[in-house]
Amino acid sequence: MTIRPAAPMPVELRHYVRAGQHPARSVPCPHCGAAAHKPCRVQSNGRTLPQPHPRRISDWARDTACCPHCQVEPTTPCHDEGRPRTTVHTRRYQEAEATAA
Template sequence: MTDRPRQAPMPASLRQGRPPRHPALTVRCPHCQAAPDMRCTTRAGRARIQRLDPCPARLADWAQTTAVCPHCQVAPGTPCHDSGIQRPDSSPVHAQRYTEATETAA
């Protein structure tokens, strides 16, 4: 048995084949309170299985903070609205804003 620390860094040769991280991981998750650069967690506190699929609330928060909404023309950081009425919590961001945020991150 070797004398290595338990948290040994991953060799670069293994790291190359990993898929890229989702850019939404740069913001804190308002749903599960995961810190930036940390994966979202389940109710039991375990890391979500879908590595590249953060909580929907985190995706919405990321899109809101990084992109201008092409539908309602609001600036980054401003919530989306429908004719001046705040959008429901079930879909707080227009679909076009997700697309715009993804294109901005690429």
Template structure:
């Protein structure tokens, strides 16, 4: 016996849909700039293609930069963090921005 769904499922905002996915880090909502894994796909070891249980640090930084303002350097979402007018190395973000991204997602 097969199960059939009738009609459309209820619409759900992407921000809520992501948190309904059990056990996934919020950074999985965006593609990984390090290994190239697509949105909602697990990060991989680039040389072997093995899926990882955790997300790459670069993916977490990209998510924090995309969704949160930085309390340390006072930049808006999507703007890279800086110190004394210079961007942080390797597209990293201040630690306070990670906290702000987690707070804004809750």
């Protein structure tokens, strides 16, 4: 019997396999340190969470969508009249969800 190495999964197929996951899992989590495409976890006991941390979702929305509220491009943080925000505007979350759908 010959053992053959596994072929890499095509990108098109990988998208459908991950379709049940939250799209924010495509970026690393700044809260718990989970790598991209890995679930968030509780740092004290290592239990995995069913949904990503809010900061991870915020970073994903910042990286993928323009903000209709403050008119900034992707990867640029939202601001309130020049003061930077730690999270993104609600409308940017909605824009990122629409982009991911």
